[in-house]
Amino acid sequence: MSAALAPEAAYRLEEQVGFILRQVNQRHAGLFAAAFGDDLTAMQWAALAKLVELGDCTQNLLGRHVSMDVATVKGVVERLVRRGYATTRQDPDDRRRLIVSPSPAGRATVADHLGRALDVTRATLAPLGADEQAIFLTLLRKLR
Amino acid sequence: MSAALAPEAAYRLEEQVGFILRQVNQRHAGLFAAAFGDDLTAMQWAALAKLVELGDCTQNLLGRHVSMDVATVKGVVERLVRRGYATTRQDPDDRRRLIVSPSPAGRATVADHLGRALDVTRATLAPLGADEQAIFLTLLRKLR
DNA sequence: CCCTGATTGTTAGTACACTAACGATCGCGG
């Protein structure tokens, strides 16, 4: 399956999962930005929504809950703090740990934007029918 | 649908398309990096594979073919040039344009890595059965 | 109680991604 028969006819970039995945991600990012404007990025929203759900939480644990590695979550939390949506303090019981807490403004923002977040999900899936959406999500989850 | 009934029970971050999409992307990126090592990133591979397919090509046009905006494609092309996989020159007929060309090494690298690229696609979709893969790709394409 | 290994966080470095602002150029209509 190498040289003679179908040289590079066998490889179509635009049919590879990774490529399409990136395009779908781009579309989702655009929809998200349109709904959230300069309020929050998708990453910040994920971290903040999870933080409000969990309450006080180690930076490390928060990162694991939202699938961000340590270096990434640090930057995201830093920007949440800068915007006044969260605060950080050292854990007195374990001085390695940094405890992140949602601020009242953070909780309010999550409540405020919940509808918009759901709209983004709906808009992203809009090209599919209701049954297709269910199938798609089931399959997508398996690829996690 | 705001306060009294289902406060934030209605929003589960880990069920939102955008969130799962990011996780699937992360997994794909990991598989890609494992297969390609330090040879090429997924972005560089996409750009180079498309460049070899198209032959000489405007930087702008290349970007459109691989869904990268102008600023992004500039960086990617720059790194391809730095690695010796492509060259750039001004279009004599339109001095705004920058023509990007694959180098012999670039063509060889694409040929060399075609199998690995297909392996990455296979590995990414491996959690699904053959029929599921087809359905998934059909649905995914609609969300582009 | 010290030693060692694991955990937590920070920093530096590379590579996407997108916006906005800018300069150079092209092409078309008047």
Added chain:
DNA sequence: CCGCGATCGTTAGTGTACTAACAATCAGGG
């Protein structure tokens, strides 16, 4: 042929993402 809008590329700035190296700290065993 002049001007003006559209196109192409570059730069700067912000925000992910991930690796690697490091410092501080904690926990458990000898």
